[in-house]
Amino acid sequence: MEKLCRTSEMTPEEFTQDQIRYGLTFIKGDTFLDIGCGDGRIRPYIPEGIHYSGLDYHLGELERAIRKSPEDSWYMGDVNKLQFEDDSFDTVYQRHVLMHTEYYEQPLREMVRVAKHRVILMMGSPFASNGENINRSMHLGKFYWGNVYEKEKFVKFLETLPVKITHFEEEYTKNHEVLIVLDKK
Numbered sequence: 001m002e003k004l005c006r007t008s009e010m011t012p013e014e015f016t017q018d019q020i021r022y023g024l025t026f027i028k029g030d031t032f033l034d035i036g037c038g039d040g041r042i043r044p045y046i047p048e049g050i051h052y053s054g055l056d057y058h059l060g061e062l063e064r065a066i067r068k069s070p071e072d073s074w075y076m077g078d079v080n081k082l083q084f085e086d087d088s089f090d091t092v093y094q095r096h097v098l099m100h101t102e103y104y105e106q107p108l109r110e111m112v113r114v115a116k117h118r119v120i121l122m123m124g125s126p127f128a129s130n131g132e133n134i135n136r137s138m139h140l141g142k143f144y145w146g147n148v149y150e151k152e153k154f155v156k157f158l159e160t161l162p163v164k165i166t167h168f169e170e171e172y173t174k175n176h177e178v179l180i181v182l183d184k185k
Contacts, residue, residue, distance in 0.1 A: 019122070019177065020045050020095070026167065026181045028118040029090020035079050035111065036097035040065035043072065053089065055082070079107040087116040095122035104149060105157060112161045112182065119163065121180040158182065 010018075020042050030050050034042055037054030038061045046052050053073040056062050062074050077083050079097060092115040098104045111119050158165060158180070167181035 017045070023093070023095065023120055023122045023179060026118065026120050026179075027091045027093075028183075029116065031088070031090045031116075033084070033089040033092045033114065035082075035092065035094040035107075036100070037061070037065060037074075040069050040072070040074075042093075042095070043069050055079075079110060081106075082110045082114050084114045086113055088114045090116050091118045091120060093120045093122075096124050098123060099148075104154065108157070108161065112163055112184070115182075115184060117184055119182040121178070121182070123178045123180070 024042070024045055024047075027047065027050065032046060032050050032052050034040075034052065034054045037043075037056050038058075040054055043052055043054070043065070051073070052069075053075065054062070054065055055075045055077050056065070057076070057078060059076060062076055065072075066074050075083065079094075079101060092111045094107075094111065098107060098121070101107050108119075155165070155168075161182070162185045163182035164185055165180065166183045167179065169179045
């Protein structure tokens, strides 16, 4: 597939919709957990027949999601300590969540733990160009913004998990986004 590129005819919202649709082509199975679901923004793009569940840390976002799609399953929770049993969802998905966590290791362990088959990571500009982990976050309570990581260290950590990296696409958009698909071993 050619890199997604916002054209002059596309609004930023249309470009974001294309990014989401592309990431969701990697869904495997029929149960899906959207970590950092917000107000359920990606829900309309989930194929029919897939049981959608959303998890977010912010009550206000979840309340909006429930109003928009009351038939789905919604959970308030923390990506560092997911309240689900092991292998609860065929696919676990996150888009732009890790950049809001202090560290990536525990959230990734948790995502892999609750995934039965696959984890989809859609990340915005996650790797530092100078090869260092940088916490350039604004810490607002438990909220972090803009963390970036050393790519090699990040990949080595993924290799310690019970997953196989089956898709690793850097700059799948011209906005330096990264798409990583992890399949459970």
